[in-house]
Amino acid sequence: MLRTASRIEQLIDHLYDHDPIVESERALLVTESYQQTENQPMIIRRAKALENILGKMKVVIRPNELIVGNLATSPRGTQIFPEFSNDWLEDEFDRIEKRAGDKFIVPEQVKQDLSEAFKYWKGRTTNELATELMSPETKNAMNAGVFTVGNYYFNGVGHISVDYKLVLEKGLKGIKEEVCTALKSLDYGDPEIVKKSQTLKAMSISLDAVMNYARRLADEAKLEADRETDSNRKSELLQIAANCARVPANPATSFYEALQSFWIIQAVIQIESNGHSISPMRFDQYMYPFYKKDVENGRLDEAEAQKLLDVLWVKFNDVNKIRDEASTKAFGGYPMFQNLIVGGQDKEGMDATNPLSYACLQATANTRLPQPSISIRIWNKTPESLIHKAGEVSRLGLGMPAYYSDEVIIPSLVNRGISLTDARDYGIIGCVEPQVGGKTEGWHDAAFFNIPKVLEITLNNGYANGEKIGLSTGDFSSFTTFDQLKSAFEEQMKYFVKLLVNADNSVDVAHGERAPLPFLSSMVEGCIEKGLSLQEGGAKYNFTGPQGVGIANAGDALMAIKKLIYEDNKLSIHELKNALDTNFGKEQNQAITNSEPVGTNKDLSQLSTDELVEMLKDLLNDNDTNIKKKDTNASQPMNEKDGEYIRQLLINGAPKYGNDIDVVDQMVRKVALIYCKEVQKYLNPRGGTFQPGLYPVSANVSCGIETKASADGRFAGEPLADGVSPVSGSDQNGPTAALNSVAKLDHHIASNGTLLNQKFHPSALAGEEGLRNLSALVRSYFEQKGMHVQFNVVSKETLLDAQKNPEKYKNLVVRVAGYSAHFVSLDKSIQQDIIARTEQQF
Template structure:
């Protein structure tokens, strides 16, 4: 296969102007969608939920303000202001109401909101009290589940407060038949359905909802055609002709099949935009864009309808549009999703359904668009297998060297078998794309519920070390007093017992949120493009998709692995320390002399304290200030007083011994196998559970950027990590501990059972730019990828930026507004990140070859 050479195509003045316009001001929170949805819901009280959702989207698409920005060739906006957001009160709203006055004061992900928007949103919010998805989900959770969330064992906040998203629809279907074709399909299904079937009424309601939303999408496009014609009449020359072509496109698509590359791109964008308008779920991912768009691209190139340069400019325009989509999250969530990420993952390359290499000219053009625009969206990725062309991998390495943290690299040889093991057909598995950060999915057939939760593996270890007790509260099962354990196997068994319990609560939380979405937030527009929702007469939220999963991810693999290796070697193998001494050092955060004195009250608990208070306050008595102070001291002491009475340890000596224990990330078999085991403990527990959509749970091992806030919620760990410090990033080694070079780190990560973590694993590496200089640097990076993948690694991505650049950007953010870095499974503008995330990126090991 010969790949067209477009490496010399540079970004046009049009594209640069669009980029400049996109980021010239702070993002806004606009009010129109929330008001329109609320207005519609007030008028449809007696209708079934799915029809209420359809009519609400219809009302929004008919009335949302539309704009065509100067020099745009691809149209379709969600907001009047660029890079701004609407509100979605049907999911949750109270957090937004509480943060109106602080949105502009955040340390990261700052938004502005006008007084008009505040007033309009307050008015809309009054309708939604008691009606949101969030409130229903809370009612479905067990009390102990809510307590575990409050105690930071895991969080399901992603879908608890927002739409689900994390899906790739059948874009090819819309390009091929248009929404008129989808309307016909739904109409035929309704006419041919068995009216005597007990489910016919629900099926009819869903199909009617599909038809309503499809017609609304067509009308939305027609509004842009009318606006373009109006603007064309007010201008002249080239721009007038451009506007008339935009009007022509919008009159045809997405109603009808696309007849050329330009129409295909415009049709694609309407789908992408309207999915975001219907629900604020992020990670709406284009998936294998280079496959379903290629026929239109190559036909226009061969027929001379488009030149390579004009086709590239259309792609570049689309890349800018991806960055026009934004989302506001609560301030706490921004610490786990920092940098305004939308996770629109677009993947190129790999093999086709028959097992032949699928890399084509458009694969390269997509990489070029990322290199030209230098924007964080789309989150571009590539599929690699043993027959991927060398020139394709070299082009990817060239884009990596630009320093955007993209593309991410994915291994067909691991992902395809992993998906088959979860029930996908071989053909569907070969046709996978990546959702959001790192999650494999067969587009157009799957409701994957990826990124369903962040699960703190290090907190499970904390509970194991304290017999299930968390600062005086018996939060987990009593898995055994670790000070009485005589073997490491007993310790691992206790870890497994805690894991089993908390994963079961995680499953309850996810299923509670899942049920709430199915009851209050079915999405007929989205579902119309996912097989077999129309045939089954169900939305994806109700189980209409062919494949149904729930994918929570574990965070802190390396921390638990290094910690368990320390305990195994220092306590059980070499017997240099007792576990009491390790806990004593942890209690004083590895500083000074770790001492735990004997307590005359022994194993006092918070319940005991509460009983004392009850006795003191019998008959309405008030406790004295002195008594209150004593009780406070007792409570605070619970976190430091365990069963390690009388143990002392000098922390400097202990830290030296801890540092001498092998660490994950250095190609050392013992600790790498430990990492494999502790990760599998989590994975095997997760996959035992089922979801309400007749599907199964599948585990992932990636954090987005939640490793930073989760670390702030976790005490000191036996590996020498201090309280509050970030947890390890994905399946990457802990920052600064992978000291044997990039190949050794890759070898360690490859030791994990990536296929078991079929919801995705995330491996970050950082290189100094000098390491990738010249042709030799590109060849080394390409060889590193192939070597890692030959050992069954699943995914890897690279930050190519010097530490000195990042530090300077912290000091002078205005001079580095365009600096894009890889945060986790996504890239973002560095200066938009909270400082804690910036510090985490700076701290990552800077590799050289």
């Protein structure tokens, strides 16, 4: 293993030298296969399509690689998956290179190839079928920005972790034997035998295709070795060839083979379907036996094992995906959400920390790249040394690791019907979603539900942007008590959650009919036994997990309305409605959507109390119609100064979530519970249940664009609060108070995950004292039954300078939401959201 010190730098430079390229190879090969398999069962067509792709795609071994397996020919290149959707891509061909974030190069020949291939797919995509299955009311709600199911509406599902341990210990040949045994044991009297037999045959075809792909990699490595003049590199290539000739077909016999076997599986899952969040999960558990054996018998020392890990960590960043322009505002920074978690308990409830747990954290520190998205499980027996190591990585400023509480997640999963043994073996999928690896089809990120938008519709008696899309729950001006408003809000929430379920289930059925995934299914418990693909309910556990977005905004807004209108009589309903409809005097049009944010609260957060008082005095002195309680039905024009005064009153006249003030914290808790309790009532087409989550990825930005001004003092178009975090700038009492507020939420019911971001100035975590403070903060939060927390450790000044001089900060990685990304690759709206977050100090 020569040149390893510089190898990592060379591998990283090779990946990031240029903007990624869109490629057409997979699109052409999948189209070719589909044209040849008309009238065959869909799952057989899917297997043969994978066989065609893996048998003909160009295999590439990049310079200095030790672990091989490419998804595209070019570094960080992206393939196209026309079977899910394609119209949007053709429409955006000429804009993709000009995007503010997530740019791709699209060669002219690729455009021509794809345009030709797309002709075949007209009327055949999962997207088109899902659209046909949805009710008109559902589509109207989506168009109005109440929720989006775009993640799986346009793409593959992903969000999966297969049984990597099974692959490493039995090999694909062993899994194929299970498939063949199941096929032979089918009962000809079983009414489902036709479907089951086709599914099992498709699995067999797919497994053979992957083993053939590995042999092609081995052949390519041998060819390169024959041409190589450097003896050290020749030796490396011959070892790569030997590894790929053995795995993943056979059980791994060494740590190096196990890493190579793992990577081929990781790559092919994403070649079969473009769903992201293909997550390694408990990597330190299923890889440790190979690590331990090789270190103990002298085959590897710990330093050599670390070098192999570092090389794999770079390889994770070769995976890429193109999304439509609107989605890049919700998933900015080329994220792939490959979540890898260390620590926690084993299935018997004992601490599972091992030396590989520390080595994984070190690999993130060594490579300083956004992938894998590394996480750590914490419980009361987690060694302080592991948290200390995690803190050292946190203060590097990468936004990683994310911290998760076993004490909350394990019981929350048991409450959803998962056995205790399985629940103890959970990992994290994608952003923050708990899942049992190798046994679950979780459908996390199934939707993003805009809770402040529902409150906006409630205040307008079912109207949004001038169109009636909700229920008639009463004119706001007629409500004489806050409870009337709360009841109306609950009714609107119930209605729109039901439409959300209709949208998700429509997309779910479309994937089951048009895009079953036989290779992926072969590595998840239940599918072989049932003879069903994952998309048809084959997994042991089945869920659908839509996310609620903006609970802090909705809770703060309801608190302001309750206090200022119904308790203190400082504001009339008419004054509030007029202020919101005119964007606090900045706009006269009531429909303000799809616009850049027109204002900011940041100026307020910078004011001292005396300055704020003086500003309010000036507004009162200049305004002949100062804010005293007026008749609810009074009609009076407002100028811009009136609107700004009302905005400041909303911001400062009522308590805000995030400051450990129980009355408003309980209001936010109620908002979250309204959403969560409604979501969990429903079933999905795979025989599973819906489970709610409270995290946005970065959809709080795009949801904010769709939402008019809100009664928490937020301008129209501004981002919503991030996950369960307080509104940026409103948490003024320090990090402990913010965590105390968030811990009051019911994190157990939000079993699909909650997300809390905190931002610290680097000086806050300096030295051993800084690490001890961070550990104490995390443990204290988890003792109060918080589920998750993650930290950006970067100064506001650094982020502002990176905006102005991006060429100086190419390697700056920050936490966006449940993932990290290179800051300069983000759309400016997401950059601004990160900059605006409260910068904490201990």
